[in-house]
Amino acid sequence: MPRVIRGQTGGVGRVKRGLIAAAGVPLNAVMAVALVLAWAPRIRAGIVSLQRAWAGAALGRAIPARENGPRVLAWLAINAVVGPAFLMAMTAVVNTVGIIVHLRPAVNGPSVTFTLSLALLLLSALGLVVAALMGLAEARLAELLLGSGDSLAQRVRELTASRAAAVDARAAELRRIERDLHDGAQARLIAVRLNLGLARSADDPEQARELIEEAWESAGQALTDLRDLVRGIHPPVLADRGLAGAIEAAALLCPIPVATDLVLAGRPEPPVESALYFAAVEAMTNVTKHSQATRAWVRLRHTGDGLRLVVGDDGHGGADPAAGTGLRGIAERLSAFDGTLTVRSPPGGPTILTMELPCAL
Amino acid sequence: MRVVIAEDLTLLRDGLIRLLSAHGFEVVEAVDNGPMLLAALVEQAPDVAVIDVRLPPTFTDEGLRTALEARRRRPGLPVLILSQYVEQLYARELLSDRSGGIGYLLKDRIGDVAEFVESVRRVAGGGTAMDAEVISQLLTRRSRDEPLAELTTREREVLALMAEGLSNLAIAARFGVTDKAIGKHTNNIFAKLGLPPSDDHNRRVMAVLAYLQAGPASPDPS
Numbered sequence: 197m198p199r200v201i202r203g204q205t206g207g208v209g210r211v212k213r214g215l216i217a218a219a220g221v222p223l224n225a226v227m228a229v230a231l232v233l234a235w236a237p238r239i240r241a242g243i244v245s246l247q248r249a250w251a252g253a254a255l256g257r258a259i260p261a262r263e264n265g266p267r268v269l270a271w272l273a274i275n276a277v278v279g280p281a282f283l284m285a286m287t288a289v290v291n292t293v294g295i296i297v298h299l300r301p302a303v304n305g306p307s308v309t310f311t312l313s314l315a316l317l318l319l320s321a322l323g324l325v326v327a328a329l330m331g332l333a334e335a336r337l338a339e340l341l342l343g344s345g346d347s348l349a350q351r352v353r354e355l356t357a358s359r360a361a362a363v364d365a366r367a368a369e370l371r372r373i374e375r376d377l378h379d380g381a382q383a384r385l386i387a388v389r390l391n392l393g394l395a396r397s398a399d400d401p402e403q404a405r406e407l408i409e410e411a412w413e414s415a416g417q418a419l420t421d422l423r424d425l426v427r428g429i430h431p432p433v434l435a436d437r438g439l440a441g442a443i444e445a446a447a448l449l450c451p452i453p454v455a456t457d458l459v460l461a462g463r464p465e466p467p468v469e470s471a472l473y474f475a476a477v478e479a480m481t482n483v484t485k486h487s488q489a490t491r492a493w494v495r496l497r498h499t500g501d502g503l504r505l506v507v508g509d510d511g512h513g514g515a516d517p518a519a520g521t522g523l524r525g526i527a528e529r530l531s532a533f534d535g536t537l538t539v540r541s542p543p544g545g546p547t548i549l550t551m552e553l554p555c556a557l
Numbered sequence: 558m559r560v561v562i563a564e565d566l567t568l569l570r571d572g573l574i575r576l577l578s579a580h581g582f583e584v585v586e587a588v589d590n591g592p593m594l595l596a597a598l599v600e601q602a603p604d605v606a607v608i609d610v611r612l613p614p615t616f617t618d619e620g621l622r623t624a625l626e627a628r629r630r631r632p633g634l635p636v637l638i639l640s641q642y643v644e645q646l647y648a649r650e651l652l653s654d655r656s657g658g659i660g661y662l663l664k665d666r667i668g669d670v671a672e673f674v675e676s677v678r679r680v681a682g683g684g685t686a687m688d689a690e691v692i693s694q695l696l697t698r699r700s701r702d703e704p705l706a707e708l709t710t711r712e713r714e715v716l717a718l719m720a721e722g723l724s725n726l727a728i729a730a731r732f733g734v735t736d737k738a739i740g741k742h743t744n745n746i747f748a749k750l751g752l753p754p755s756d757d758h759n760r761r762v763m764a765v766l767a768y769l770q771a772g773p774a775s776p777d778p779s
Contacts, residue, residue, distance in 0.1 A: 412668065415668070416665055416668060419663075419664075419665045420665070423641060423642050423663075426641070426642070427642060432641070432642055433646065436617040437617075437618070437646075441646065444646060445644050445646040448645045448646060449645065
């Protein structure tokens with residue numbers, strides 16, 4: 197799921213950005229002149245950061261800084277030429293407007309005034325549009341040369357990592373299921389068949405009864421194994437009752453009292469439900485195992501653009517996401533859906549885990 | 558005894574019909590989905606219904622919801638819910654109208670024919686039949702709840718067996734003591750849980766409910 201990149205959209209935002217871009221044309225010309233001073237590193241850094249801020253405002257997106265390097269010098273050089281050139285073009289347009297304003301026609305009349313006014317208006321609008329386009333071109337150039345391009349690269353790295361973690365977790369999960377089936381239900385069903393086969397060929401009715409009894413026991417254990425397995429893959433109560441119901445059911449099984457406050461108007465996508473459910477269960481298991489808490493609480497809400505699940509306890513705190521696999525597991529589960537885990541756990545407690553996941557309902 | 562069966566898997570539905578018929582029940586209707594079940598329960602008013610928790614069309618807890626709806630229309634209608642897994646949440650919902658005649662068992666238990674038939678009879682008679690698994694899940698919780706925390710270990714054991722639906726006599730047989738001794742325990746349990754004197758059967762349901770409902774108080778304000 198792609199992360200939502202915030203930016204001003206719609207007509208108002210576009211006009212505003214156009215005006216900012218247009219205003220940048222004279223600014224860039226001034227900066228081109230300032231090139232003389234740019235040999236001083238501090239002034240150069242000032243010019244570059246001012247330029248980056250302007251380009252960000254004009255393009256409607258943040259431009260992350262990049263290290264000083266040849267590209268910055270390239271931008272200074274290009275801007276030294278392009279900046280004044282664009283300003284001159286703009287000045288030419290403004291001059292034309294000025295000429296029309298000062299035009300003294302030989303024959304004066306309403307139709308002449310009207311025509312001149314119309315030409316003036318059109319020319320001004322055209323000038324503004326051209327200025328905006330030039331400004332945007334400059335801003336784009338600044339983004340290319342002064343921005344690190346990091347946001348995208350960083351995002352690709354994050355996605356690659358979270359995808360690898362998700363694939364790893366999936367593979368490990370499948371191996372566990374295979375092993376559980378192999379050592380559990382499958383083995384028990386073999387025993388059932390074995391015992392029934394022996395019973396079929398047994399001569400002694402008493403011995404046959406014993407073998408059937410054993411087969412009956414094994415079949416029961418196979419069912420127990422399968423039930424435990426299913427609960428671990430996709431708890432039926434999650435399908436039945438959704439996230440709030442399933443967390444409520446899990447809280448009932450927690451050895452310490454868990455107060456629940458779960459409000460959710462709709463049903464998220466099943467994989468999202470599953471990820472948050474297992475994150476909640478893992479969080480409650482952590483509370484039970486490590487916190488020495490006497491009580492815990494769980495709160496679930498849908499905020500403006502996502503789900504927020506908070507698990508807190510009155511234990512001794514000091515939970516370290518780097519130390520155990522529990523918290524890391526939660527973070528990995530959530531990261532597959534662009535979700536985040538925030539741990540607040542000062543020594544002495546309390547511990548509060550906040551899990552957030554972008555999700556529309 | 559007239560019974561309605563709801564089970565969508567033909568294999569199991571036929572098995573249940575055969576099993577119950579062989580033990581003197583009259584299967585008046587066997588259905589395979591929720592809406593038909595509701596109609597059957599309301600129209601037939603059976604002595605007991607044996608219901609699979611998961612039924613079409615939703616394939617979620619349709620059977621449970623339908624049973625609860627039928628009991629709203631016909632209070633006290635005895636229902637025994639069968640499931641591949643048990644949830645305390647569902648046990649609590651089933652018992653919450655406090656009128657008895659509730660069973661909630663794992664499907665595996667059908668394999669123990671004599672005990673299963675006994676459970677069906679007990680539910681039909683207004684008793685309870687909670688699966689041992691529900692009880693054992695409860696026992697894994699520490700003594701976290703007032704007033705259950707006040708119960709002695711033996712009293713908790715007795716309460717657990719009461720929840721399964723056993724009579725004092727049957728509980729006494731488990732522990733190898735007289736039913737009088739068990740009677741003393743049950744009276745202590747009723748007293749500690751603050752259950753007012755009423756008929757013994759109703760108090761047993763209330764005690765079990767207290768056991769299942771015992772949970773934390775209000776959510777943390779922070």
